[in-house]
Amino acid sequence: MALRTLYDKIWDEHIVAQRDGEPALLYIDLHLAHEVTSPQAFDGLRTRGLKVRRPDRTIATIDHSIPTTDRSLPITDPIAAKQIEQLRTNCREFGVPLCGPGSGHQGVVHVFSPELGLVQPGMTLVCGDSHTATHGAFGVLAFGIGTSQVEMVLATQCLLQKRSRNMKVEVTGRLRPGVTAKDIILALIAKIGVGGGTGAVIEYGGEAIRSLSMEGRMTISNMTIEAGARSGLIAPDEVTFEYLKGRRFAPQGADWDAAVAKWKTLVSDEGAHFDEIVTLDGSALEPMITFGTNPAMGIPVTAAIPDPANLSGVEREGLIKALEYMGMEGGKPILGRPVDVVFVGSCTNGRIEDLRDAASILKGRKVNPKVRTLIVPGSEVVKKEAEAEGLDRIFVEAGAEWREPGCSMCLAMNGDMIQPGETCVATSNxxxxxxxxxxGRTLLASPLTAAASAVAGTVADPRSFA
Amino acid sequence: MNPFTPFESPIAVLPVDNIDTDQIIPARFLKTTTKEGLGKAVFSDWRYDAAGQPRPDFALNQGVARGAQVLVAGDNFGCGSSREHAPWALTDFGFRAVVSTSFADIFFGNALKNGLLPIKVSPEVHAKLVGQGSGAEVKVDLEAQTLTLADGTAIEFPVDPFSKRCMLMGVDELGYLQQFESEIARFEGGRTAPYDTRSVL
Incomplete structure (x- = not known):
C-alpha cells in the first residue's frame, strides 16, 4: 500500500463516493454552527423543504454577536438580538442542540467543542468559520466553509471536495522562556506569507510542537488559515489522549482503549510524500508581534519595524500602505510604542492556559491607567475554571475588565470595539x-506580550516582567 | 443561481494585494439574516469616510468604474474569514467576475457557488489590465473560458469542469449531492456514530 500522510488517511476514510472528473463526496463527522453564518442556510432548507440529516452530529452555540457584558440584561443591539433569536428558532425547529448562555457550555465555537470532548482524532469537522482549522490540533481534518456549504452539510452531512496538497511544517528545538505557541505561528506566517499555504493542508511536527499542551497546539492550528491553508493537523499523542480522557463525549471504558488504539495509527507513514516542507528553529524564536495590516507582517518584539526603503515594487507599496494605516515608521523599534487597548481572548488565545499566562504577568501589578484592558474567557467553562483559580480577581485587581464569553473584540461585531486611531495589542488572529x-490598529501578540503591554502602557517584551 | 452567460463590461481596478474579507464586507454588517442588500456595504471602510461620505480617491467611487461588472484586484484576493457575505456583497453591488493573480481558497469556492466568477490570470495579463485602468472594456465567456481584452486579445483562464458546468447551468451543488442519497446512507450504515450531540442538553 502506498505511504500516506495523516491527511491522506483521514481523507480516504471519509470518501462516500467520487465520479470520474468530479469532486469527491467527503463525509462530515461533526458540524459546528453559530448565529452568523447559519441563518441563510436554515432558510435554504426551509425553501427546499429539507430537514437536518444528522442533528446528532451537529451542535450550535452563540459567540460572534453576543455582548460580553452582564448576561442578565437584554441585548441592546436589535439586529444582533434578532440574529441570536433566529438561531434559537432554527435550532428548535430543526432539532439541533444549542449551547446558549447559561447552559454551562456557551462559548466561542472553537473553544466550547473541544472542552466537551466532541473533537476526537481522525474525524472530519466543519463550521461556517475559517478558524475551524483549530481542531486540527487533535489530528482532525477541520476546515472553514461558507454558508452554502453549511446548508449542504445540514442537508446531506457531506461536502464536495478536492484533495489538497500536503505540506509539512517542522518546528525544531525547545522554546525559550517567554516564547509561546502564538509566537511560533506568528513567526511561521511571517516566514511563508498569508498565501504560503494556499491549496494545502499543513501537518505540524517537531519537538517544539510535541512539547506544547493541547491549548498551545490549538493556537497553532487555529491560525493556519492566516497562512492561507485550510487545515493544520497535529498527529495525536499522549498529550491528546490525556486531554480527552474523561471528557463528557469522550469514549469510556473498553471503548476508550479501542479508540486510543485506533488513534495511535493516525500518523503520517514514515517516508510519506509531502509536496512542501518548511522548517522553523523553535529554539531561536522570540516573542513576536505584528506591525502591519495582515498577520504575515510580524517581527520579534525587539526588532525594528521594516523599512520600505529596503523593498521594491508591490511589496514596497504594500508596506508603505500598511505603515501609513498603522501610523508607524519603518526602521523604528516597535517596543515602547504607545498602546490604548489590550484584548486577551478569542478562539486563538481565550483558553485557560492563555488566561493563566496573562495572569502570571498581571498578578500584583496594575494595568497602565490609560490602557483599557479586556479579558474575555473563551467559554463558560473557561470562565468558571479561571474563577475557581482566582484569576478573575487578579485581573480585576490589576484594573482589567473581566467579561462574559464570546468572540468580542476579535472582530468587533458585538459592540466591543476600539476607536479610530487607537492601537490595540490583541491575542486574536x-x-x-x-x-x-x-x-482601529491591531497588533497581534501572545497573552504574555499583551499583558506586559497592558502594564507598560506601550508595546513591551514579556521577558522583562519575568 | 442564474445561468452564467457571456457579457461585456468595463473593469474596475483595485490593484491592492491581500484584500481580505473584512475589507470586502466588515464584520459589523454580518448581523443580517438574509443574503440581500449587502452591496451598499461592500468595501464600506474604503468607500466612505467616518462621516459616511464617499471617498473620491477610492476606485469604485470614480465615474470610470461606474457599471463595472468585473473587478480587477491584487494577489491573494479574499483572504481571511469564510464569510459568504463577501461574494453576496460583491454580486449585490453588481460584480459578476473578479480578476486576480490568485485567490484565497474559501473565497474562491464561495464565489463559484454564488455566480461570481473568479478569473485567475498571469502577472503579465494582470499588469496589462491594471495599466489600462478602470473603464477599459473586457468580455467574459465562461463556456470558452476566455477573458477578452479591449485590444481583442483573448486570454484563457482555468476553471474546474464541475464548477463550470454548475455555473453555466445555474444549478447548485446541493442538488448534485442529493443524488447520492443511497451512497450516503450506505456509508453511514457502515459506521457507528461516536456520540449523539443532543445528549448535551
Missing amino acids: RNFEGRQGPG
Whole structure:
C-alpha cells in the first residue's frame, strides 16, 4: 500500500463516493454552527423543504454577536438580538442542540467543542468559520466553509471536495522562556506569507510542537488559515489522549482503549510524500508581534519595524500602505510604542492556559491607567475554571475588565470595539484594517506580550516582567 | 443561481494585494439574516469616510468604474474569514467576475457557488489590465473560458469542469449531492456514530 500522510488517511476514510472528473463526496463527522453564518442556510432548507440529516452530529452555540457584558440584561443591539433569536428558532425547529448562555457550555465555537470532548482524532469537522482549522490540533481534518456549504452539510452531512496538497511544517528545538505557541505561528506566517499555504493542508511536527499542551497546539492550528491553508493537523499523542480522557463525549471504558488504539495509527507513514516542507528553529524564536495590516507582517518584539526603503515594487507599496494605516515608521523599534487597548481572548488565545499566562504577568501589578484592558474567557467553562483559580480577581485587581464569553473584540461585531486611531495589542488572529473597529490598529501578540503591554502602557517584551 | 452567460463590461481596478474579507464586507454588517442588500456595504471602510461620505480617491467611487461588472484586484484576493457575505456583497453591488493573480481558497469556492466568477490570470495579463485602468472594456465567456481584452486579445483562464458546468447551468451543488442519497446512507450504515450531540442538553 502506498505511504500516506495523516491527511491522506483521514481523507480516504471519509470518501462516500467520487465520479470520474468530479469532486469527491467527503463525509462530515461533526458540524459546528453559530448565529452568523447559519441563518441563510436554515432558510435554504426551509425553501427546499429539507430537514437536518444528522442533528446528532451537529451542535450550535452563540459567540460572534453576543455582548460580553452582564448576561442578565437584554441585548441592546436589535439586529444582533434578532440574529441570536433566529438561531434559537432554527435550532428548535430543526432539532439541533444549542449551547446558549447559561447552559454551562456557551462559548466561542472553537473553544466550547473541544472542552466537551466532541473533537476526537481522525474525524472530519466543519463550521461556517475559517478558524475551524483549530481542531486540527487533535489530528482532525477541520476546515472553514461558507454558508452554502453549511446548508449542504445540514442537508446531506457531506461536502464536495478536492484533495489538497500536503505540506509539512517542522518546528525544531525547545522554546525559550517567554516564547509561546502564538509566537511560533506568528513567526511561521511571517516566514511563508498569508498565501504560503494556499491549496494545502499543513501537518505540524517537531519537538517544539510535541512539547506544547493541547491549548498551545490549538493556537497553532487555529491560525493556519492566516497562512492561507485550510487545515493544520497535529498527529495525536499522549498529550491528546490525556486531554480527552474523561471528557463528557469522550469514549469510556473498553471503548476508550479501542479508540486510543485506533488513534495511535493516525500518523503520517514514515517516508510519506509531502509536496512542501518548511522548517522553523523553535529554539531561536522570540516573542513576536505584528506591525502591519495582515498577520504575515510580524517581527520579534525587539526588532525594528521594516523599512520600505529596503523593498521594491508591490511589496514596497504594500508596506508603505500598511505603515501609513498603522501610523508607524519603518526602521523604528516597535517596543515602547504607545498602546490604548489590550484584548486577551478569542478562539486563538481565550483558553485557560492563555488566561493563566496573562495572569502570571498581571498578578500584583496594575494595568497602565490609560490602557483599557479586556479579558474575555473563551467559554463558560473557561470562565468558571479561571474563577475557581482566582484569576478573575487578579485581573480585576490589576484594573482589567473581566467579561462574559464570546468572540468580542476579535472582530468587533458585538459592540466591543476600539476607536479610530487607537492601537490595540490583541491575542486574536487578524490585524486587518478595521478588524477591531473602523480606523482601529491591531497588533497581534501572545497573552504574555499583551499583558506586559497592558502594564507598560506601550508595546513591551514579556521577558522583562519575568 | 442564474445561468452564467457571456457579457461585456468595463473593469474596475483595485490593484491592492491581500484584500481580505473584512475589507470586502466588515464584520459589523454580518448581523443580517438574509443574503440581500449587502452591496451598499461592500468595501464600506474604503468607500466612505467616518462621516459616511464617499471617498473620491477610492476606485469604485470614480465615474470610470461606474457599471463595472468585473473587478480587477491584487494577489491573494479574499483572504481571511469564510464569510459568504463577501461574494453576496460583491454580486449585490453588481460584480459578476473578479480578476486576480490568485485567490484565497474559501473565497474562491464561495464565489463559484454564488455566480461570481473568479478569473485567475498571469502577472503579465494582470499588469496589462491594471495599466489600462478602470473603464477599459473586457468580455467574459465562461463556456470558452476566455477573458477578452479591449485590444481583442483573448486570454484563457482555468476553471474546474464541475464548477463550470454548475455555473453555466445555474444549478447548485446541493442538488448534485442529493443524488447520492443511497451512497450516503450506505456509508453511514457502515459506521457507528461516536456520540449523539443532543445528549448535551
